[in-house]
Amino acid sequence: MxxxxxxxxxxxxxxxxxxxxxxxxxxxxxxxxxxxxxxxxxxxxxxxxxxxxxxxxxxxxxxxxxxxxxxxxxxxxxxxxxxxxxxxxxxxxxxxxxxxxxxxxxxxxxxxxxxxxxxxxxxxxxxxxxxxxxxxxxxxxxxxxxxxxxxxxxxxxxxxxEGVGLWIEPAPISPGSVLGVGDCGAAVSELQMNLSGYGYDLSPSGNFDAGTQAVVKAFQRHFRPARVDGVADPSTQDTLRRLLAAKAGLASGS
Ligand SMILES: [Zn+2]
Structure with missing residues (x-):
């Protein structure tokens, strides 16, 4: 059949x-x-x-x-x-x-x-x-x-x-301050808001917990595959911000 x-x-x-x-x-x-x-x-x-x-x-x-x-x-x-x-x-x-x-x-x-x-x-x-x-x-x-x-x-x-998917060139990996499991505060909240703003299932708690780490890893696997470690380094955060801006442009039709 x-x-x-x-x-x-x-x-x-x-x-x-x-x-x-x-x-x-x-x-x-x-x-x-x-x-x-x-x-x-x-x-x-x-x-x-x-x-x-x-x-x-x-x-x-x-x-x-x-x-x-x-x-x-x-x-x-x-x-x-x-x-x-x-x-x-x-x-x-x-x-x-x-x-x-x-x-x-x-x-x-x-x-x-x-x-x-x-x-x-x-x-x-x-x-x-x-x-x-x-x-x-x-x-x-x-x-x-x-x-x-x-x-x-x-x-x-x-x-x-080939015109499939939303992609921006990831920022190169460079030294700088990173966010990882155990960190808390405004910078973590901003990261979580950006990830959930892109679509990921994450509520901004201000605490970088295991769930946040899993989402950061998923983000890296897709958008910054050179290093998949669940640590929000400057390259990860910069790539995420530019991707969000690109998505906003798509949604508004510009
Ligand atoms: Zn599957």
């Missing part, structure tokens, strides 16, 4: 039974890595009724792409998640699984053919569904305490060069 494919770029279906009705407009794309030893094992799991997980698209390392769930249906890939105050991320997103063993089984570079396929697919989806650039996100962005994928090796800058 199959279904009409949604993208002109995809010609193969591998139908998954794991989906239900959406409860919101589709306005995000969420990128994942499969995090399993082999592509076949990952695809089997996403198509098996017992697993209760799925995604819309699955991209092999050679760029071959299959569709598992119709875009109009709610696939089950995000789990407990939050972005810009919304929590039912499955209802509002397209989920793309990108084959990579992940941090647990030998994290490796994403091959060029795979990156090109993901990039073209995201561009096609954002154009058709009118998804804003800043809403093409990592699973780790919406679930920073639980998830690391697609991780710091995923080349967001290359996607941006």
């Amino acid at each position: 199959t279904f009409p494919l949604d993208s002109d770029l995809v010609r193969e279906a591998a139908p998954s039974p794991n989906h239900d009705a959406r409860a919101a407009r589709t306005d995000m794309i969420l990128l994942h890595y499969t995090g399993m030893r082999s592509a076949e094992e990952a695809l089997d799991r996403l198509c098996s009724p017992e697993s209760k997980v799925s995604c819309h698209y699955f991209v092999f390392e050679n760029g071959r792409t299959v569709q598992l769930v119709p875009e109009g249906r709610r696939a089950w890939h995000a789990g407990a998640s939050s972005w810009e105050g919304a929590t039912d991320i499955n209802s509002r997103s397209i989920g793309i699984e990108i084959v990579n063993p992940g941090h647990e089984f030998g994290y490796r570079d994403f091959p060029a053919a795979q990156v090109m396929a993901v990039s073209a697919l995201c561009r096609d989806i954002t154009n058709r569904l009118r998804i804003r650039a800043d809403r093409v996100l990592a699973h780790s962005d919406v679930a920073p305490t639980r998830k690391d994928d697609p991780g710091e090796k995923f080349p967001w800058s290359e996607l941006a060069a």
Whole structure:
């Protein structure tokens, strides 16, 4: 049993039974890595009724792409998640699984053919569904305490060069005062406000706790991948401020 494919770029279906009705407009794309030893094992799991997980698209390392769930249906890939105050991320997103063993089984570079396929697919989806650039996100962005994928090796800058996602060149790592676990005060509050202002699920408490560290790590994995340590160094803070300004420009249409 199959279904009409949604993208002109995809010609193969591998139908998954794991989906239900959406409860919101589709306005995000969420990128994942499969995090399993082999592509076949990952695809089997996403198509098996017992697993209760799925995604819309699955991209092999050679760029071959299959569709598992119709875009109009709610696939089950995000789990407990939050972005810009919304929590039912499955209802509002397209989920793309990108084959990579992940941090647990030998994290490796994403091959060029795979990156090109993901990039073209995201561009096609954002154009058709009118998804804003800043809403093409990592699973780790919406679930920073639980998830690391697609991780710091995923080349967001290359996607941006193809017009996908919001990206600014990260500030170089340089010496200066840093914020880390245990710090408190106005500077921590400002950092937390900036992170939550961008979309991360974090309430400004003024205390740099484990939750703040997880969000800083998620931010670094996506936007300042040269060092992912959960410490808000000057480069991290500067990159975040400029990204916020870029997002404000997008939202106002300038
Ligand atoms: Zn994921």
